[in-house]
Amino acid sequence: MTKWVYSFGGGLNEGSAGMRNLLGGKGANLAEMASIGLPVPPGFTITTEVCSAYYDNGNAYPADLAEQVAAALHRVEKSVGLVFGDATAPLLVSVRSGARVSMPGMMDTVLNLGLNDETVEGLAASSKDERFAWDSYRRFIQMYGSVVMGVPHHRFEDLLEQAKHGLGVTDDTAIKASDWREIVKDYKDIVQKETGKPFPNDPQEQLWGAISAVFGSWMNPRAHTYRKLHDIPASWGTAVNVQAMVFGNMGDDCATGVCFTRDPSTGENIFYGEYLVNAQGEDVVAGIRTPQPMSAARAAADQSPMEKVLPEAYKELMRVRDILEKHYRDMQDIEFTVQSNVLYMLQTRSGKRTAAAALKIAIDMAQEGLITQEEAIQRVPPGSLDQLLHPTLDPKAEKNLFSRGLPASPGAAAGAIVFTAEEVEDRAAKGEDVILVRIETSPEDVHGMHAARGVLTTRGGMTSHAAVVARGMGRVCVAGAGGITVDYKAQTMTVGNVTLKGGDWITLDGGTGAVYVGKVATIPPTLSGDFSTLMGWADEVRRLRVRANAETPEDAETARRFGAEGIGLSRTEHMFFGPDRIGFVRQMIMSDDPATRKKAIDALLPFQRDDFSQIFRIMSGLPVTIRLLDPPLHEFLPHGETELEEVATALGQSVESLRARRSALSEANPMLGHRGCRLGITYPEIYAMQVRAIIEAAIAVSKETGQAIVPEIMIPLVGMKTELEVTRKAAEAEVAAVFKEQGTTLDYLIGTMIELPRAAITAGQIADVADFFSFGTNDLTQTTLGLSRDDAGSFLPYYVDHGLLPKDPFVSIDREGVGALVRMGAENGRKTKSNLKLGVCGEHGGDPDSIAFFESVGLDYVSCSPFRVPVARLAAAQAALAAKKAKASS
Ligand code: PEP
Ligand code: MG
Numbered sequence: 046m047t048k049w050v051y052s053f054g055g056g057l058n059e060g061s062a063g064m065r066n067l068l069g070g071k072g073a074n075l076a077e078m079a080s081i082g083l084p085v086p087p088g089f090t091i092t093t094e095v096c097s098a099y100y101d102n103g104n105a106y107p108a109d110l111a112e113q114v115a116a117a118l119h120r121v122e123k124s125v126g127l128v129f130g131d132a133t134a135p136l137l138v139s140v141r142s143g144a145r146v147s148m149p150g151m152m153d154t155v156l157n158l159g160l161n162d163e164t165v166e167g168l169a170a171s172s173k174d175e176r177f178a179w180d181s182y183r184r185f186i187q188m189y190g191s192v193v194m195g196v197p198h199h200r201f202e203d204l205l206e207q208a209k210h211g212l213g214v215t216d217d218t219a220i221k222a223s224d225w226r227e228i229v230k231d232y233k234d235i236v237q238k239e240t241g242k243p244f245p246n247d248p249q250e251q252l253w254g255a256i257s258a259v260f261g262s263w264m265n266p267r268a269h270t271y272r273k274l275h276d277i278p279a280s281w282g283t284a285v286n287v288q289a290m291v292f293g294n295m296g297d298d299c300a301t302g303v304c305f306t307r308d309p310s311t312g313e314n315i316f317y318g319e320y321l322v323n324a325q326g327e328d329v330v331a332g333i334r335t336p337q338p339m340s341a342a343r344a345a346a347d348q349s350p351m352e353k354v355l356p357e358a359y360k361e362l363m364r365v366r367d368i369l370e371k372h373y374r375d376m377q378d379i380e381f382t383v384q385s386n387v388l389y390m391l392q393t394r395s396g397k398r399t400a401a402a403a404l405k406i407a408i409d410m411a412q413e414g415l416i417t418q419e420e421a422i423q424r425v426p427p428g429s430l431d432q433l434l435h436p437t438l439d440p441k442a443e444k445n446l447f448s449r450g451l452p453a454s455p456g457a458a459a460g461a462i463v464f465t466a467e468e469v470e471d472r473a474a475k476g477e478d479v480i481l482v483r484i485e486t487s488p489e490d491v492h493g494m495h496a497a498r499g500v501l502t503t504r505g506g507m508t509s510h511a512a513v514v515a516r517g518m519g520r521v522c523v524a525g526a527g528g529i530t531v532d533y534k535a536q537t538m539t540v541g542n543v544t545l546k547g548g549d550w551i552t553l554d555g556g557t558g559a560v561y562v563g564k565v566a567t568i569p570p571t572l573s574g575d576f577s578t579l580m581g582w583a584d585e586v587r588r589l590r591v592r593a594n595a596e597t598p599e600d601a602e603t604a605r606r607f608g609a610e611g612i613g614l615s616r617t618e619h620m621f622f623g624p625d626r627i628g629f630v631r632q633m634i635m636s637d638d639p640a641t642r643k644k645a646i647d648a649l650l651p652f653q654r655d656d657f658s659q660i661f662r663i664m665s666g667l668p669v670t671i672r673l674l675d676p677p678l679h680e681f682l683p684h685g686e687t688e689l690e691e692v693a694t695a696l697g698q699s700v701e702s703l704r705a706r707r708s709a710l711s712e713a714n715p716m717l718g719h720r721g722c723r724l725g726i727t728y729p730e731i732y733a734m735q736v737r738a739i740i741e742a743a744i745a746v747s748k749e750t751g752q753a754i755v756p757e758i759m760i761p762l763v764g765m766k767t768e769l770e771v772t773r774k775a776a777e778a779e780v781a782a783v784f785k786e787q788g789t790t791l792d793y794l795i796g797t798m799i800e801l802p803r804a805a806i807t808a809g810q811i812a813d814v815a816d817f818f819s820f821g822t823n824d825l826t827q828t829t830l831g832l833s834r835d836d837a838g839s840f841l842p843y844y845v846d847h848g849l850l851p852k853d854p855f856v857s858i859d860r861e862g863v864g865a866l867v868r869m870g871a872e873n874g875r876k877t878k879s880n881l882k883l884g885v886c887g888e889h890g891g892d893p894d895s896i897a898f899f900e901s902v903g904l905d906y907v908s909c910s911p912f913r914v915p916v917a918r919l920a921a922a923q924a925a926l927a928a929k930k931a932k933a934s935s
Contacts, residue, residue: 049095050113054079054288055087055124062373067092069284071143074393081372083365083390087124088138088288089117091256093145096282099260114256118287125289130248134171135164137181137290140255142262144283147394148271151283152192152262155255156325157185157290161246169222177295179225180217184325186232186244189251193258196239204231218323252287259285273848291389293382294325300355300383301326304339306366307376309398312405316340316366318379320351326380326391358383369393374415375424376406400429401573408575418582419926425579427893427920431455431556433576434607434912435519438554439566447551448540450501450526451838451853452558453512455912458499458521459552459564462545464533466493473497480551482538484531485835486511488622488680494520499553501560503529503538506837508823508855508888514619516888516910517594519603521555525838529560580608580915583922589899590906591917592668594886596620596656601663604911608918611668612660613819613908614759614886617735618676620656621649630681631692633731635706641696646734653738657756658746666752670819670886670908671739672798673725673732673772675761677715682707716833721762721798722772729775736779744787757794759819764803766810773814796882800824805870812877819908820867822887822895826854829863855888858895868902884908893920900924 051059051068053076060068060076068076072090079085091114098107118138122128127136137159142151160168160182169178190196205217208228214220220228236244245251262268263283272279293301304318319336321328328334337349339359344350352359362381365388369377378396382389398406403425411421435456438444460478463469466489469481473496481497483490485504494500494514499521502511506525515522530539536547545551545562552565592613593604601612621630632645660669683689686700689707693700712718725732736758743754760772773795784790799805800821808818827834832841834855844850850859858864867885874881884906889895891909896917899907901924909917 046109047094047107048092048113049107049110050089050091050117051076052089052117052120053087054085055121057120060090065145066281067094067284069093069143069145069286070147070394071141071392072284072286075286075288075391077372078369078390078393081368083368084388085390086289086291087121088286089114089121090143091285091287093282093284096260096263096284097280100264100282104261114252114287118252121287121289127289129159129252130161130164131167132163133167135159135167135248137164137168138252139286139288139290140252140259141286141288142259142283143286144263144277145281146275146277148268148277148283151265151268152258154326155185155188155192155258156327157181158189158251158255159248160185161248161251164248172292172295174295175222176220176225177292179222179229180220180294181292181325183225183229183232184327186229186236188327189255190232190236190239190244193254194236194240194242194244196236200235200239201232204228204235256285256287259283276851288391291382291384291391292325293321293384294323294328295384297323298355298383298386299323300351300358301328301381302336302339302351303378303380305376305378305396306370307396307402307406309376309378309396309402312376312398312402312409314409315342316363317343322349322354326382355383355386357386358388361388365390370415374410374420376402400426400432401571403429404433404575404579405573408578419586421579422583422586422919422922423926425919427896427916427923430576430916430919431912432570433572434570434915435521435555436567436569437556438552439568442566444552444559444565445562447543447545447560447562448526448528449560450503450523450529450558451507451512451842452554452556453507453509453524454500454515454520454522455556456499456519456521457552457554457556457565457567459550459567460498461548461550462538463493463497464531464536464547466490466496469493470496480553482531482551483511484533485509486514488618488676491619491622492624494518499523499555501526501529501551501553503527503531504838505835506841506855507853508826508834509838510835513823513888513910515555516891516912517596517600519910519912521553523553523555523558523560526558526560527838576915580918583919584608585922587918587921587925588928589896589904589921589924591914591921592670592884592886592906592908593911593914594890594908595911596660598659598663600911601660604914605663605667607911607914609667609911609914610906611670612664613670613884613890613906615660615669615671616675617653617656617672618674618680620653621674621681623652626652627681628691628695631683631688632695634678634681634710634728635683635692635703636696637706639730642728643730646730650734650738653735654742654745657739657742661742661746661754661756662750665750666754668755668757670757670759670796670817670884671735672759672761673722673735675721675724677712677718677720678710678724679712679715682710716827716835722760722768723762725760725772725775726768732772732775733779736776737783740780740783740791740793741787743791743793744783744789747791753791755792755794757796757817759817760795760797761821762800762824763797763811764801766807766814769797769811769814794882798824798886799867799870799874800828800887802829802866805866807873808870809873809877812874812881815874815878815881817882817884818870818874820870820883820885820887820904822858822863822867822885822889823855825866825887826859826863829866830854830859852894857892858889858898860898864898864902867899871902871904891917893917893923896920897924897927900928 058080062077169175302320380392407421407424460480593609594614794816796817798821886908890907891913
């Protein structure tokens with residue numbers, strides 16, 4: 046016989062905390078609390094398997110369920126000495142849902158079930174409080190009527206308001222028993238009118254009605270949506286908990302409350318929560334009366350903390366709090382009721398908390414000896430560290446939503462709308478807070494992005510230029526907000542009939558992708574000592590090294606401050622847009638004879654040497670990977686007529702011939718065009734100059750600091766071994782030339798990005814000529830899925846919303862496709878060269894889920910934007926611990 050029903054309390058505990066899947070979170074924890082001796086009113090849990098069986102059998106219960114429920118109910122009756130449906134000493138019960146994880150959207154609670162026209166008199170007699178009994182009855186009709194029978198809640202509320210008005214009272218507690226009797230009658234009329242059925246008088250019918258309502262609510266649209274949003278399978282089902290009622294509304298020695306064992310917003314070790322004297326559960330959240338604080342320390346002068354009002358019950362609650370924390374070894378979110386000064390526990394679960402609280406609680410609990418250091422590391426969600434490193438929106442501030450895009454770079458920023466990078470720079474220089482708004486950004490906008498407080502684009506995905514660059518700089522960014530129409534000419538942006546002009550203020554929430562009209566207050570980040578303690582603990586256990594993607598001295602400094610162990614990607618193209626260089630870059634690509642090109646390139650050499658020297662200095666001996674020029678040429682082409690004329694004058698050519706050259710260089714699909722090593726092979730002078738600059742800088746800084754520098758030169762967009770052979774040979778020749786000129790040598794590495802499917806597939810061959818691989822998972826995702834990094838925003842959200850893809854593959858690695866190529870590339874590369882250094886420098890290098898995958902592949906390091914370095918350190922530690930655990934159990 047299948048066991049469908051598990052008892053708890055009253056001396057028989059058939060469940061435990063470990064049985065969450067079968068009993069749901071609430072049921073499992075009620076049984077656990079009862080079994081460790083805490084005061085839990087007796088009851089029973091109908092398992093989640095009943096829910097599944099119910100749906101599998103066309104909404105019918107297993108045949109023997111009724112019998113098991115009756116037996117469990119009888120046991121409850123015996124343990125409290127009352128009888129369900131008895132006219133003189135009636136047992137009343139609560140019926141609550143309880144899935145594995147708490148799930149808003151489902152039927153929640155029905156209290157006082159078992160009351161009818163006869164039992165209400167019994168309750169009045171046994172409690173010696175007629176008013177209480179009739180109030181309980183009307184509450185029951187109201188709850189059951191709305192959540193089980195579907196009567197709109199406000200129908201009851203409206204009637205009650207009218208009644209109070211007629212009686213000339215404002216507070217429910219001032220309503221007399223005789224008046225409640227009348228209200229009960231009217232409530233029943235409402236039910237009859239709204240549903241065409243009488244309110245059920247039979248307690249058994251009430252009980253099964255409530256049980257069916259819980260199971261029925263598992264499939265309601267709200268629960269369905271919530272499950273989809275949180276990846277909860279429908280097959281889990283919900284449990285139903287039926288429990289003897291205790292009453293917090295039987296007088297002034299009664300109360301009910303909801304609290305956390307520690308402060309869930311700061312993590313402070315102080316009892317935190319609210320309670321109400323003479324009230325039932327829903328009163329605390331209903332907002333009709335103002336709940337009061339628990340501890341005297343947290344109470345204002347005009348408040349009545351429970352510690353003072355009900356000192357005995359409070360003391361008992363503090364004892365329970367300690368037991369719960371020691372037992373569960375985590376901060377708990379609890380519900381309780383005090384009936385005639387006696388405390389009863391109705392729920393405990395691990396409490397939700399802010400990132401700051403998660404961090405503080407984890408560290409405190411480890412230091413208090415409640416949990417181990419390793420557990421503390423696992424208690425803090427890595428992604429939540431973003432909240433600690435950036436300003437966030439003040440949750441109390443008023444907000445007026447304008448539109449939404451992708452949460453491309455975290456933090457919150459407010460500023461005036463500005464549509465060009467130039468204007469951003471000008472206004473920022475005057476001390477103004479500005480937000481750069483572009484349809485999309487290009488490398489030319491980088492200086493404006495840097496000067497802006499935040500960046501908003503209406504096109505592009507999570508690895509679009511705006512997203513990648515903003516993350517790197519730690520600038521707030523909302524990308525791909527496709528609902529906004531930007532009109533550069535009119536200097537406006539519009540959603541529906543709301544139009545904002547240049548200069549109007551907006552606020553971006555880079556953590557959620559929300560764009561608000563006006564200025565929303567923000568809260569600055571605070572990095573506590575706990576933060577560095579946790580980072581230190583994480584560093585002790587992780588295997589993966591963590592580097593940063595950085596090209597400016599400022600980013601390199603940030604990266605070091607956040608604990609980066611080197612630079613895994615320096616995108617040199619970002620260095621080419623400075624106003625002092627872009628002219629030479631344009632001359633370089635627009636000239637069609639090698640001699641003129643060489644002149645322009647030579648002019649760039651000192652700039653590059655200086656760029657690299659600064660980075661080497663800041664990174665003082667840590668590994669630095671510098672990637673040779675990668676982007677498509679069109680990004681550097683002169684745009685307007687003035688730029689064209691400037692280049693023409695510098696090159697001594699006609700504007701006409703340059704215009705022709707510009708159109709010859711334009712590409713239909715630049716992302717798959719003349720970029721990366723293809724550029725380095727066809728214009729070898731560019732890479733030669735960069736290699737020279739790297740080696741000259743490394744020699745100079747080594748001499749200056751006395752520290753050995755081992756530069757890592759990285760070739761982008763290699764698809765074939767031949768490409769790397771050619772570029773490597775050319776680079777080695779240039780290095781040799783520099784060594785000869787300088788009369789010295791140093792160690793260096795030449796490696797490649799693996800960012801094309803062909804490179805991953807033929808990694809065994811490519812490894813012959815590579816000292817290291819760095820997986821460029823942005824391009825690898827783009828090319829493996831055939832999905833443009835910059836255009837995916839128009840349909841990718843639909844794919845994710847509708848389950849065609851589990852997550853945005855530009856954010857979290859597509860393990861089955863792109864991930865399989867990374868694994869293949871790593872394995873084949875190492876077959877050729879066992880000591881091949883392997884890293885990843887796509888945006889996935891900062892994503893906790895992807896980091897767990899890279900740990901499993903055995904990469905040596907991940908490289909991510911500087912602000913994600915702490916996230917990656919923690920995620921790498923968690924991945925290492927998970928791997929250790931998996932190994933131990935295999
Ligand atoms: C990549 O493709 O993953 C990468 C790191 O290079 P980029 O984003 O500069 O193309
Ligand atoms: Mg790339």
